[in-house]
Amino acid sequence: MDATTGRTGASRRDRDAETLDQLGEFVAIDRVTRGLTMSSAVSVGPGDDGAVFLINGSAVVSTDLLVEGVHFKTEWSDPHSIGRKAVAVNVADLEAMGASPVSMVLALAAPGDTAAQWLREFSTGVREEADRAGICLVGGDTTRARDISICVTVVGQTEGRSPVLRSGARPGQVVAVKGRLGWAAAGLAVLARGFRAPRAAVESQRCPQVPYGAGRQAALAGATAMLDVSDGLLADLGHIADASDVVIDIDRARLDIPDPVMAVASATGKDPMVFVLTGGEDHALAACFEPGTVPDDWQVLGRVRGREADEAPRVLVDGLPWQGSQGWDHFH
């Protein structure tokens, strides 16, 4: 592109181009950011060296990098779902702090022969999920790479509330969850066998249904510890147990087995409880509350107790250590 007359050249190539190489970097960025509506907090949106916006209270920041072949497969996930997922998994981290979403930036690396149509559908997914989550896309970066990777960074605000950390769980509290458990893992099991049903599980694998607004709700209700379940319920509650120096005991009888998870477990001959207890990527919220303060639409799953003298912080199921894998580690 001739930088001195960029806008005319850009719109011409935009119509005819079929790959990112043909579009060029500046048009690719324009494709993702063109015509975005900004909230009143945003004074400078995409197109300058940085975006500028107001923060009410303290700023809360989180970043996640999704890589093709690790976090999604282009054979399994359409670009629209990949765009949605990139937003959802990041905003879940803001929810997990009890913060309200404000703005996000997105960096995309992709091979030069990626279809322009792929970028269009990906961008639509990003925008739709951002609208759903109540967050503004304010800037980004694009570059060439062998594999597609997407790095989203989200900024939220505390609005004067204390952020809800992992370290605030206290003996005597209850543990409650809002959102799905086991659906995405069941979807993965199905996709890995070459099937596309049950559809609800497969859709959950392609993009999680994050309970937007539930983080703020929990903070207002007095939650003292919270996180989003990305690696599996037991693994993630283990982070709360560690950070709070407590023992968490999950009551299996309180765990529902959702129909799609049951269907996948039956079809694959697996214990459905394994999906629910150790399946990651659904990004439900798990939080600790004083008894009697749990919001109505959260599900109580267990309780927090102090450590015995020689006991490590840990998560138990019906009072016993869980046998088997606890969740997902990206380097193992």
Added chain:
Amino acid sequence: MDATTGRTGASRRDRDAETLDQLGEFVAIDRVTRGLTMSSAVSVGPGDDGAVFLINGSAVVSTDLLVEGVHFKTEWSDPHSIGRKAVAVNVADLEAMGASPVSMVLALAAPGDTAAQWLREFSTGVREEADRAGICLVGGDTTRARDISICVTVVGQTEGRSPVLRSGARPGQVVAVKGRLGWAAAGLAVLARGFRAPRAAVESQRCPQVPYGAGRQAALAGATAMLDVSDGLLADLGHIADASDVVIDIDRARLDIPDPVMAVASATGKDPMVFVLTGGEDHALAACFEPGTVPDDWQVLGRVRGREADEAPRVLVDGLPWQGSQGWDHFH
């Protein structure tokens, strides 16, 4: 890792491990973030779902994704330089808005067989450059991938100043630069031929020398338009010309040819002015000021004038269009 007893297991593996696969995700994150000192603005650092910090004025955010083979080559750049560069190119964007750096998050994707030693040197580079730039690393993400890629997102604050955009250049102003021009491109030309000298040019290619603090200085001096020179002086001033709807005329006689650039030009039979006018990756700051208000240590290079009736916004050199490439586009 057993999530319920993670800390003990982690430190044991940490001592013996030689690759990221052996370290595991949680130890890799710990390696990057352990023992960081936080500024007083940061109330929650690494280790939770998000970091929390105060913002003075409006927040300014920018993100950049560096990919192995595109933005750096592991044969040419040591991990320490790659870590430094990932911080420097991002903070340059905050400087270009006239903002003061506050905090950054870093997402790293790398092959599982990457040496733990690589991660250690990379982290040291990140920390040293963050200290130099006056920014706190407050969180991150690590994941497996075929190629190394690094996404840094920086957050700055306006401290009550107006952000300096690209759209504020006005006829009658002068254009001035603070920082290096052409050094990194000269270094690239040398490395591409298999040489390692002149060392100053090669070092500039490995990690730019961003003029930290000069963005705030320019904003306080009344700069009305600014950016950092990442794609080449002419290409980037073209963005100011476009956004401000003006013509910028560069005076070649005002451009110094630095010794290392001259040496590379002589050795390769190239016009040194091409490096200075079109070489990217040095991340100097270029800004427009009213005459007489340019800070002492900035170098005036040209002037801003209005467009003629049928003239496009553009950048001229000694009153004439520049013949040849204007700079770098990652998809071309």
